[in-house]
Amino acid sequence: MYPLGDVRLTVRTGGPVGSSGGSRRARGRGGRVGPGATGRPGTSRDPVRPRPFAGGLLVSTTPGRVFLSRLVGLAVFDPAGDQVGKLRDVVIAVRSARQRPRVLGVVVEVLGRRRVFLPITRVTSVDAGQVITTGLLNVRRFEQRRTETLVFGELLDRTVTLPDGTTGTVYDVAMEQDARRDWYVGQLAVREAGKRFGRRGASHVVEWDEVSGLSSEEPGQGATHLLATMDDMRPVDVANALRELTPKRRTEIAAELTDERLADILEEMPEKLQVEILGVLHPERAADVLGQMDADDAADLMGELPAATANHLLGLMDEDEAEDVRRLMTYEDRTAGGMMTPEPIVLPPDATIAEALARVRAPELHPALASTVYVCRPPLETPTGRFLGVVHFQQLLREPPSTLVGAVVDNDIEWPRAESSLEEVSSLLAAYNMVALPVVDDAAHLLGVVTIDDVLDHLLPEGWRESETHGLASRAVTRG
Structure with a gap:
C-alpha cells in the first residue's frame, strides 16, 4: 500500500482553462463576477440556474480543489527529482448521476509514448509545473476498464443539460479532497451553446449532481x-x-x-x-x-x-x-511468525509523541496496527535493530507532544517469538487486553506484529467465511 500523505495542491492560479479575467473575484453571495468585485464565488446556490460568471469562469484553484485541465502535460517526477513522464489524463469512476465520481489515478506517458496508470494515492504533490509521486512506477501499459472514465478523453466536450433545461458543453472539471483524503469530481465548468453565430454562450460552474447527461446507467445486472x-x-x-x-x-x-x-x-x-x-x-x-x-x-x-x-x-x-x-x-501457519505482518509503525527512541501521532493518524492504517507504536534502534524496517518497547495509543494522547517516545516505552512483558504457538499468542492478547503484539527474536530484534484479527482468523472454525452468519451483513447491504 502507498500512503497519500499530506497532499499539497497549488496548481497554477486561476480557474478552468479557457476562462478569462482570472484575477477578478466574485461579488456578494450571488456568485456573479464584475470588475473590482470581492468575495468568494458561489457561496450560495441559485435553485433555478447554475452560478454564472460574466466574461467566463473565474473560480480560483484552491488547496482543496484543482481544475484538471491545468494538469495536462505537467511533468511527473519521482521522489529523487527525476522526471518519469508527463500527465496525459485523469481516471475517474462514474457511479451514478447523484454520486460524485471518485478519482482513481492519472495516466502518465513515459519514455516511448507508453501510457501507464498511477494511482492517486501515489501522488504526493501537484505544484505549479510538476507532479511528484512516491514509490516505484508500474510500467504495465494502461488498460481502461469498463467502470473507468477518462476526464480528457471522454468527459470533456460532453453535452449536458443544466438545471434550467438549457444545454451546454463540459470544458473543465474540478476535483476536490474530502475529510478522508479521497479525491472526487465535485464541479464542472460548462459553457452554454452560443445563441448567435460567432458568439460564445455563458459559462457556469455547476455541481456534479446539478446536470444530467453524464452517466450512462442501464438496468440489469452486468x-x-x-x-x-x-x-x-x-x-x-x-x-x-x-x-x-x-x-x-x-x-x-x-x-x-x-x-x-x-x-x-x-x-x-x-x-x-x-x-x-x-x-x-x-x-x-x-x-x-x-x-x-x-x-x-x-x-x-x-x-x-x-x-x-x-x-x-x-x-x-x-x-x-x-x-x-x-x-x-x-514460518509455520499457526505460529506468531506465520500470522504476523512485517509493517508496523516503527520509530526511533528520539522521535517525539507528535511524530508518533502523525504516523498513527494515517487513514489507510489498519485500526489494530494504529493502536501501538514500536520503538527500536535503527534499522527501522523489520527485522529492526534492538527492540526497546511499545507505546500504546492512549499513552500517546496523555503525553506532551514534545516528549520523546523512548521515555515512555512499555517493555515489561515477555513478548512472543516467531515460533510461539497460536495458543500462546491468543493467551497473551487476552491477558494484557491488547489488540496487537510484537514478535521478537532471541537477539531482541522486532520481526513483525500479530494483530487480533489475524489470531481470530485462525481461532474461528475452518470455513467460517462461508458460513450463513458471516453472509448476513452483505445481504443486508445489497438488499434493494
Missing part, C-alpha cells in the same frame, strides 16, 4: 452495474456478495476492479476463491494485486498455490514486497 452497486460497500461485504456469484461473473468483476480494491476484497475471501480469482488474472496483474495485499495475507495465499506458480509470481513482484512475503512463508 458487471458495470454490479460494480457501481458495490462501490461503497466494505471489502468484506463485497467478498460475501461475490461468493454468491458464478465463477464467470466473479471473473468479470475482478477484471474491472482496481488492483488495490481487488487486494482488499481477496483478503476477506476463503482461500479456495482467492486461488480461483488469482488464477484467471494475467501473471503481471496477479503479482501487482499480491503486492497490494498485506504481506501476511499474500504469504497465506502463496502457500495455497503450486510452488512453481508461487515462485513465478514472487519473481514478478516488487523486490521489497516479495522479500517480506518470502520471509513470512518460512
